[in-house]
Amino acid sequence: MTxxxxxxxxxxxxxxxxxxxxxxxxxxxxxxxxVRGFDEFATGHASGxxxxxxxxxxxxxxxxxxxxxxxxxxxAGSRSAMAAERLRALGFDNIVNVDGxxxxxxxxxxxxxxxxxxxxxxRQVRGVAGALVFGFTLAGxxxxxxxxxxxxxxxxxLTLSSITGLCPMMSILKLMPWNRIPR
Numbered sequence: 001m002t003x004x005x006x007x008x009x010x011x012x013x014x015x016x017x018x019x020x021x022x023x024x025x026x027x028x029x030x031x032x033x034x035v036r037g038f039d040e041f042a043t044g045h046a047s048g049x050x051x052x053x054x055x056x057x058x059x060x061x062x063x064x065x066x067x068x069x070x071x072x073x074x075x076a077g078s079r080s081a082m083a084a085e086r087l088r089a090l091g092f093d094n095i096v097n098v099d100g101x102x103x104x105x106x107x108x109x110x111x112x113x114x115x116x117x118x119x120x121x122x123r124q125v126r127g128v129a130g131a132l133v134f135g136f137t138l139a140g141x142x143x144x145x146x147x148x149x150x151x152x153x154x155x156x157x158l159t160l161s162s163i164t165g166l167c168p169m170m171s172i173l174k175l176m177p178w179n180r181i182p183r
Contacts, residue, residue, distance in 0.1 A: 014084060015097040018105045021071050024096075030069035034102070035083040038179060039121035045102060046073060047111035054079050061090055073098040073105070124173050129154055 016024070024030040025048065032049040034041050041051040052060050054074070064070055070092065074080040077100050084097040098105070106112055119127075133151040140148035161167040173179060 014088075014095065015077075015081070015099050016071070017099050018108050018110060021073075021096070021098045021105075022108075022110045024069055024071060028069055030071050030096075031065055032071045032073055032098075033064060033083075035072060035074050035079050036102075037121070038174065040075060042115040043120065044106060044112055044114045046105050047113050049073065054083050057083055057086055058090070061087065061092070064092065066092065069094045069096060071096050071098050074101045076103050077101040121170055121173060121179060124179075125167060125170050128169060128173070129158060 021030070021032070025032060025046075032046045034045050034049040034051050035054040035057065036045075036051070037053050037055075038051055041049075045051070050063070052063060064087070070087070072080040072084045072087070072095060074083070077097065080101060081097045084095045087095045100107075102112070132154050136147045136150035136154075140146070140151070157168065161169075
């Protein structure tokens with residue numbers, strides 16, 4: 001996988017500040033990979049950045065260019081540092097962590113994009129769960145007690161989700177067209 005031909009001097013630590021990163025994108029043709037989730041990415045990201053969530057990094061590493069510098073960014077810099085190390089372990093070179101992440105990028109007034117009208121995924125889950133509980137509780141009160149099984153099931157799944165860290169509803173909502181980032 002080590003086919004990078006463009007070299008980019010980032011010093012011994014493999015990280016750069018946001019101003020140098022912006023210059024690298026403009027002057028060296030570097031590409032920015034944002035490793036936050038799609039919902040975080042949609043609320044704001046560096047202009048031209050590509051979203052490759054940290055959880056999907058190994059599976060989607062084929063989408064990361066090997067012929068130019070790659071700047072890895074997250075919200076504050078810790079997830080991107082992990083991603084940069086993972087990519088180096090996979091054989092990528094010219095991987096650079098952007099210090100301070102998107103927080104520092106936006107504070108510096110560098111070009112960024114936001115998707116308008118996007119509701120964060122966590123709020124979508126709360127909205128759907130609340131609507132299911134409210135609607136089926138009313139149906140259980142006024143129509144048939146059997147409808148109360150749905151709020152019980154939703155409550156059970158929310159409890160299970162908080163214990164395991166896995167959320168089936170969020171997994172389903174991620175697949176909806178309004179939550180997908182166009183390529």
